[in-house]
């Protein structure tokens with residue numbers, strides 16, 4: 180059933196019917212948003228393709244279709260242009276119906292996935308590594324992943340977000356051996372350590388953050404240290420009690436800090452699993468796959484061969500167990516897929532991870548398909564591009580290091596604070612409101628600055644541009660919502676959402692038209708995993724409201740019926756704009 184607010188689809192169905200009546204494949208009747216909005220809001224270009232297929236004259240087909248549509252009151256105007264384009268203008272009545280339908284729709288027009296197609300999806304969008312502070316490399320995963328999670332849920336899927344901590348790799352052995360160098364008297368290094376496990380961690384998160392660079396540098400500079408770190412990693416994985424105790428402390432300390440960082444960004448996870456969660460699965464899984472002949476031995480390691488005849492690049496064999504007995508990134512990802520299917524009934528797994536890991540995922544997906552754990556087409560790597568600095572290279576601090584997320588957030592919040600002050604905001608607000616607003620504006624700037632780029636594109640982190648109130652930015656959209664709300668508040672009468680919609684001005688028509696296209700934006704963003712399409716919609720909607728606000732009196736309109744209609748439109752705009760921002764994970768401040 181096509182709802183009245185699905186205006187494009189409604190017109191499309193009629194045009195398709197007219198095509199069919201002319202003996203032409205109704206598929207050619209598809210209607211799109213016009214790329215000449217000055218001529219008409221919608222267009223159908225199907226007559227050209229249809230004519231080509233039927234070896235007929237496109238204008239003749241267009242003419243015949245137009246004749247069939249002309250009398251339908253849903254159209255204000257049907258025009259034939261050029262070689263056979265149909266320009267379609269809906270009647271005001273159809274627009275008013277669309278607005279009324281939107282205001283009673285619980286999803287405000289957001290597209291919904293057919294009930295029988297809904298899936299249980301695990302979304303993997305964390306990937307921070309224990310002991311290393313969260314840095315900008317994990318920022319995009321968090322921002323895009325949070326948005327996709329909200330989008331998936333909004334259309335009806337069951338979604339579990341998993342942080343998938345990096346807590347089981349070589350860096351754990353590096354940390355252990357580095358700590359052993361620096362504090363050899365700690366009891367954890369005794370081979371016969373059995374406890375007791377102190378409740379207090381011997382390291383703080385800052386200790387850990389400082390320890391890791393020393394550990395990794397030592398491991399790089401000295402082959403013996405690297406070998407020691409590898410041996411310690413294997414001992415840890417095989418259960419050496421002192422190492423396990425240290426490891427547990429490292430994880431606890433990191434988790435607390437991570438939780439705070441993610442909370443600051445408004446990013447949450449349903450599952451706080453990590454690579455280590457699947458440690459007990461890897462052995463048995465590898466054995467089973469060995470019996471099936473999927474896992475084979477290669478130079479002492481147990482691997483799954485994933486190369487194919489037709490491959491243009493060489494894919495590496497997936498290492499389930501390395502020759503020294505340890506497990507790594509491949510094995511934990513393979514076993515995690517088994518866990519997600521068995522324990523959570525995952526029907527689809529989506530990884531929001533840097534595009535540069537594409538080959539890793541290709542290897543893992545192939546291995547998992549060979550292992551028969553899940554069909555490969557249910558595994559998706561939704562990769563993303565790099566956040567670059569002004570020099571066009573991956574973002575670094577001035578000193579050349581990776582910037583910590585916390586510092587980055589402080590930077591955008593500070594910029595937002597300055598902007599707000601320049602706009603005269605701060606003067607008459609108390610400091611709590613001021614601070615809350617600066618935070619929300621800063622985070623919105625950061626998130627929108629990221630999400631408004633197509634997921635796979637690289638983009639340049641530019642605080643000054645992100646925090647401006649003009650143009651396609653987070654603050655512009657927040658300001659849009661705050662302004663609509665204040666227009667409503669100032670009207671001094673509560674808007675009646677059911678007030679009849681009267682379209683008296685072109686700006687009102689444009690506004691309703693824009694709102695009717697929200698469903699398309701949601702559907703396309705969902706299908707292609709592209710949140711920037713929601714950004715585009717939100718931006719167009721905010722602009723349409725701006726024109727409406729400039730051209731039409733709203734709360735101070737003298738005619739009560741027109742005033743009620745305009746207030747209802749303003750309310751609907753605020754609701755849809757907020758819904759779109761919610762899908763992006765962006766919170767709106769009370770004032771701005």
Ligand code: ARG
Pocket residue numbers: 303305306307308343344345512530532
């Ligand atoms: N910890 C990894 C990294 O920092 C990212 C993990 C992504 N998720 C996954 N299932 N592999 O590069």
